[in-house]
Structure formats: structure tokens, C-alpha cells
Amino acid sequence: MKNHIIFFSGGKASFTVAHHVKERFPNDNILLYFTDTQWEDDDLYRFIYQAADRLELPMLTHATGLNPLELMFEKKLVFNSRIGDCSKLLKMKVAADFLKRGKKPLIEKWRNKERLKSDDFIQGATLYFGIGFDEMHREKAIRKNWRPFDVEMPLINEYVEHNEVLAKYNLRQPRLYDMHFTHNNCMGRCVKAGQAHFKNLKEQMPDEFKKLLKQEHHLKVCVDSYRYIKAIPDNEICESEREYLYQEIDDAYRDYFYGRMDKPKMYIPPAATASPENVKFTTYSFMKKSIKGIPKPYPLSRFDKELLEDEKQLDIFDFGGCGCFVEYEQDSIN
Numbered sequence: 001m002k003n004h005i006i007f008f009s010g011g012k013a014s015f016t017v018a019h020h021v022k023e024r025f026p027n028d029n030i031l032l033y034f035t036d037t038q039w040e041d042d043d044l045y046r047f048i049y050q051a052a053d054r055l056e057l058p059m060l061t062h063a064t065g066l067n068p069l070e071l072m073f074e075k076k077l078v079f080n081s082r083i084g085d086c087s088k089l090l091k092m093k094v095a096a097d098f099l100k101r102g103k104k105p106l107i108e109k110w111r112n113k114e115r116l117k118s119d120d121f122i123q124g125a126t127l128y129f130g131i132g133f134d135e136m137h138r139e140k141a142i143r144k145n146w147r148p149f150d151v152e153m154p155l156i157n158e159y160v161e162h163n164e165v166l167a168k169y170n171l172r173q174p175r176l177y178d179m180h181f182t183h184n185n186c187m188g189r190c191v192k193a194g195q196a197h198f199k200n201l202k203e204q205m206p207d208e209f210k211k212l213l214k215q216e217h218h219l220k221v222c223v224d225s226y227r228y229i230k231a232i233p234d235n236e237i238c239e240s241e242r243e244y245l246y247q248e249i250d251d252a253y254r255d256y257f258y259g260r261m262d263k264p265k266m267y268i269p270p271a272a273t274a275s276p277e278n279v280k281f282t283t284y285s286f287m288k289k290s291i292k293g294i295p296k297p298y299p300l301s302r303f304d305k306e307l308l309e310d311e312k313q314l315d316i317f318d319f320g321g322c323g324c325f326v327e328y329e330q331d332s333i334n
């Protein structure tokens with residue numbers, strides 16, 4: 001009996017791949033493997049649980065315990081299309097640590113575990129990815145990154161209509177597809193996404209867009225405050241004072257970024273009191289794509305006020321976003 005592990009993302013393609021593997025190898029040991037960013041849409045969980053039940057397959061979920069926003073806060077970095085490793089740390093590394101080194105993350109959950117045909121499900125397993133021919137340029141890098149496992153990407157060579165497969169199982173697609181999102185990641189809030197994606201987020205989920213706009217703003221202030229404290233020369237501040245100030249910033253923002261408060265605690269950014277030579281503030285933003293004629297970075301607040309008002313400048317084909325399991329080109333997880 002052979003082992004098969006399907007990287008299950010909550011997207012339709014990975015469901016199609018799971019169906020394909022089940023049809024081809026009904027008597028083998030098949031596992032759906034989901035790495036959870038914990039920033040997902042509730043309907044994603046409805047979809048993956050129903051999918052696992054209807055496929056009659058076991059599903060293992062792993063998570064670090066941090067979501068992308070919490071990770072940005074911990075790293076004091078604003079992620080966007082040019083910088084940031086949420087998909088790497090919350091998905092790829094979690095999977096690589098487990099499958100290659102047997103290291104489990106903080107959170108582990110099983111569904112339908114009784115359907116696992118053997119507990120030894122990693123040894124010699126073939127790994128499956130739901131990428132299609134439009135992403136086949138990533139194939140080589142993925143295979144290299146997952147050595148020594150065998151890797152299969154059945155959708156590269158075979159076109160399958162995902163909706164037909166879903167219909168076979170009487171399974172409703174994740175609601176984000178109904179809302180015209182191109183993928184079902186991070187509830188449409190992928191900080192690496194593009195202009196068309198954020199436009200759609202505002203139209204489909206205006207409250208979430210507004211919330212994200214505020215989160216971006218508070219992250220910027222928090223990160224800049226940290227950088228300011230770090231930039232004060234050693235002869236102007238002692239280490240205990242510096243640590244104290246770091247702690248003050250942390251205390252002001254922690255509950256907000258961890259979703260325990262609606263806004264940060266009262267906090268005066270150092271800009272208000274800083275001596276000018278130490279102030280080298282930078283502007284950060286999610287969605288750091290180049291926008292014709294507009295200097296980068298381009299915060300969501302400006303995007304909202306300027307670009308969405310004057311749609312002529314908008315790139316309506318710029319969806320972008322996270323490839324999550326297919327993003328790494330370097331040996332970043334080994």
C-alpha cells in the first residue's frame with residue numbers, strides 16, 4: 001500500500017486533485033494535508049470539512065498558532081508583494097518541518113482520522129499539488145524543494161472542469177469564488193494581492209476592506225516606532241531605556257493585532273517627541289505593486305481615495321496574491 005499526501009488548500013483545484021488520487025488509488029493510504037494560516041474565511045472550513053467527509057478521506061491540519069497579521073506584528077514588518085514570508089512560515093515551513101523532519105507545529109487537528117489506512121503515512125509518500133498548466137513554470141522548483149519526495153501535479157497535463165467534480169460530490173464551491181475572488185486564501189485579504197483584487201475586496205466585503213485599511217495604518221505606525229527606537233544612537237539612550245520603549249510599543253499594539261481589542265491602546269508615536277535627526281520615517285504598505293505614474297509605496301488608504309475614485313488608472317487584471325505552496329523558487333524551506 002502506497003502513501004499519497006495531497007496539499008489541500010481550500011481551493012477548488014486541490015479538491016479536484018484529491019478526487020483524482022482517490023479514483024486512481026482507492027486502496028492506498030491517502031491523506032489531505034491542510035496548513036492553516038488561521039486568517040481564513042469561515043466558509044473555507046465548511047468547504048474542507050465537507051470535502052474530506054464526502055471524499056471519505058482523513059484530513060490533517062497543522063498551524064503555527066500565528067496568522068499573517070500577528071506574524072507581521074511579531075516581526076515588525078509590513079508584508080506586501082515584495083517582502084514578507086507569511087506563506088513561507090505559516091504554510092511551507094510548517095509542512096516541510098513535519099514531512100521532512102517529523103517536527104509538529106503548535107496546533108494539530110484531525111478529521112476522519114479513523115479513515116487513515118496506516119499511521120505510517122509519510123514514508124515514501126507521493127506529494128500532490130493542485131497547480132495547473134498556467135503555473136507550470138513553477139514545476140521544476142517545486143520538485144526540487146520537495147526532494148526526496150516524489151511530486152505529482154496532475155492538473156498540468158490534464159484539464160479538468162472543477163465545477164463538474166464538485167457537482168459529483170454535491171459540494172458547494174467556497175463562497176469567495178462566488179464573490180469573484182481568484183483564490184480562496186486568507187479571506188480575500190492577501191497582503192500580496194494586486195489592485196483588481198483589492199478593488200473586489202472593497203466591493204464584496206467593504207467592512208473587511210475598511211478593517212484591513214486600519215490594520216495597515218496601525219502596522220505602519222508600530223513598525224516605524226520600533227525603527228525609530230532602534231535608530232537612536234547608543235550614546236543617547238541606555239539599553240534598559242530602549243528595551244522599556246520597545247515594551248511600551250508592544251503593549252500598546254499587542255491586543256489589537258491579536259484581535260482582542262478593536263483599536264490599539266493610547267499611544268504617542270515617537271515622532272511627536274523625537275529629535276529631528278533621529279526621525280527617518282518610512283511609509284509602508286500592503287500591495288506594493290508598481291502603479292503607473294504613482295510613487296511607491298501606495299497604502300490602501302491612498303488606493304481607496306485616489307485610484308478607486310479614478311478607475312482609469314486602475315489595472316483591472318492585476319489580481320496577484322499568494323501562491324502559497326507554489327511560491328518558493330529558492331531552497332527556502334530545506
Ligand code: SF4
Nearest residue numbers: 086185186190191322
Ligand atoms: S494568502 Fe497572502 S496573506 Fe495569506 S499567507 Fe498567503 S501570502 Fe500571506
